[in-house]
Amino acid sequence: MIxxxxxxxxxxxxxxxxNFTDASFAALWQNLPPRLLALCTDMRxxxxxxxxxxxxxAEHMPSxxxxxxxxxxxxxxxxxxxxxxxxxxxTLTSLSLDFKHDSGQKVxxxxxxxxxxxxxxxxxxxxxxxxxPCTCRFMDESxxxxxxxxxDKLLYLSLEFADDDFSDTALKALADKLPSTxxxxxxAFPSNRSFTDESMRALAPNLPxxxxxxxxxxAANPNFSNDATAALATHLPCNLTTLHVDLYGKPTDLxxxxxxxxxxxxxxxxxxxxxxxxxxxxxxxxxxxxxPYNLSCLHLDFRGQPQFTDESMxxxxxxxxxxxxxxxxxxxxxxxxxxxxxTAxxxxxPSKLQRLHLDFQRNANFNDDSVMAxxxxxPxxxxxxxxxxxxxxxxxxxxxxxxxxxxxxxxxxxxMDFHDSPNITSESMxxxxESLPRSLAxxxxxxxxxxxxxxxxxxxxxxxSQPNLEAPLHWTEGFQSLKFSQNEKLIxxxxxxx
Numbered sequence: 001m002i003x004x005x006x007x008x009x010x011x012x013x014x015x016x017x018x019n020f021t022d023a024s025f026a027a028l029w030q031n032l033p034p035r036l037l038a039l040c041t042d043m044r045x046x047x048x049x050x051x052x053x054x055x056x057x058a059e060h061m062p063s064x065x066x067x068x069x070x071x072x073x074x075x076x077x078x079x080x081x082x083x084x085x086x087x088x089x090x091t092l093t094s095l096s097l098d099f100k101h102d103s104g105q106k107v108x109x110x111x112x113x114x115x116x117x118x119x120x121x122x123x124x125x126x127x128x129x130x131x132x133p134c135t136c137r138f139m140d141e142s143x144x145x146x147x148x149x150x151x152d153k154l155l156y157l158s159l160e161f162a163d164d165d166f167s168d169t170a171l172k173a174l175a176d177k178l179p180s181t182x183x184x185x186x187x188a189f190p191s192n193r194s195f196t197d198e199s200m201r202a203l204a205p206n207l208p209x210x211x212x213x214x215x216x217x218x219a220a221n222p223n224f225s226n227d228a229t230a231a232l233a234t235h236l237p238c239n240l241t242t243l244h245v246d247l248y249g250k251p252t253d254l255x256x257x258x259x260x261x262x263x264x265x266x267x268x269x270x271x272x273x274x275x276x277x278x279x280x281x282x283x284x285x286x287x288x289x290x291x292p293y294n295l296s297c298l299h300l301d302f303r304g305q306p307q308f309t310d311e312s313m314x315x316x317x318x319x320x321x322x323x324x325x326x327x328x329x330x331x332x333x334x335x336x337x338x339x340x341x342x343t344a345x346x347x348x349x350p351s352k353l354q355r356l357h358l359d360f361q362r363n364a365n366f367n368d369d370s371v372m373a374x375x376x377x378x379p380x381x382x383x384x385x386x387x388x389x390x391x392x393x394x395x396x397x398x399x400x401x402x403x404x405x406x407x408x409x410x411x412x413x414x415x416m417d418f419h420d421s422p423n424i425t426s427e428s429m430x431x432x433x434e435s436l437p438r439s440l441a442x443x444x445x446x447x448x449x450x451x452x453x454x455x456x457x458x459x460x461x462x463x464x465s466q467p468n469l470e471a472p473l474h475w476t477e478g479f480q481s482l483k484f485s486q487n488e489k490l491i492x493x494x495x496x497x498x
């Protein structure tokens with residue numbers, strides 16, 4: 001709990017406490033300072049909460065509150081959200097309601113709650129974030145009502161619906177009512193399967209010209225075609241610094257090339273996820289050749305693309321921007337790439353890189369040369385390394401031992417997945433135990449399916465890491481996965497041997 005009396009703010013994080021009840025929160029709300037300006041509470045672990053907890057907050061809502069951020073998990077119904085909506089003070093400038101789903105708990109909001117919230121949104125709002133779990137199902141009318149009530153001077157809008165029945169009607173209504181003042185827009189409909197190109201063609205030309213951050217997640221929608229991406233590319237705001245696009249559908253190379261050729265020069269963060277697609281080297285080479293020079297964060301997830309080869313990956317490696325601080329590449333199940341891809345990437349890693357995530361699982365062409373090239377070229381300032389090469393018979397102790405010896409001295413997080421890599425043995429685990437940087441605060445290794453790694457060698461590795469732990473480390477016999485974090489009480493996250 002953090003109370004700042006000068007700024008009138010109260011921040012409470014109850015993530016680690018599962019014992020709080022409605023009565024606990026009711027007592028807390030009753031003692032809120034009357035002049036409170038900002039209230040941030042994370043109650044996601046308090047799964048015993050019901051409508052009574054939120055009703056009590058509504059009854060004691062500070063009248064001058066300007067910022068209200070709640071993360072919630074429990075058994076909630078329309079009644080509690082309606083009460084919260086009716087209690088929102090007219091001074092509120094930032095509202096964030098993030099409802100989480102957990103097994104055994106149910107957030108059961110319906111259109112009634114959404115309509116109530118729409119009717120009570122303060123005109124003073126400049127930032128609005130709403131996130132609803134899969135247990136909430138809303139119809140077009142309720143989203144349309146919410147959109148129609150958005151304040152004219154809104155700067156930040158984030159809407160996330162884990163599951164929904166929205167059609168093009170809802171997204172077109174959103175497009176028509178987007179406040180022109182928006183600088184950040186986040187729309188996440190990861191389970192929607194109803195939107196079509198028509199809705200994207202309506203949304204794209206209505207994107208505010210001053211937008212600097214755009215996040216679109218339509219991960220499960222099979223209906224979008226090249227027309228949808230072409231419309232988005234044509235109308236990308238020229239001042240964008242952050243672009244996140246997560247699409248599924250029936251695209252061709254044109255989907256990527258159209259977007260790549262319209263990337264703004266001021267873009268600092270680019271996150272593209274294209275699943276279920278059938279791209280060729282042409283798409284990747286065009287994207288690589290159009291990467292903005294100022295990028296500091298690049299995330300590309302093109303898993304399951306069978307036509308990508310060393311040709312396009314080499315071009316990508318050559319064109320990595322020199323200012324990159326974070327690089328995430330997922331080309332798992334793309335089995336036409338050879339060790340040359342990893343070698344090219346390794347030799348062209350930017351020297352300023354701090355976070356590196358490489359996922360090439362189920363690529364049988366990768367070998368020791370691939371991992372050794374990476375080991376020899378790890379950037380000196382790297383703080384996080386996430387490497388997934390599982391399902392590979394060609395990676396042996398030789399490369400793992402070299403990688404262990406070359407880990408940067410300032411590394412704080414290490415994740416390596418060797419699942420189903422039968423030629424890695426206890427020998428490399430011994431070297432890894434001796435080479436772990438003293439700065440390491442979080443470690444996760446997966447050896448399941450690697451029969452030549454003994455439990456004793458993993459236990460020795462765990463004991464070597466003991467100085468970095470806040471909680472005692474216990475070894476559980478019969479398991480082959482190790483996970484610990486300096487900030488977590490749960491030390492071992494294990495999987496049984498097959």
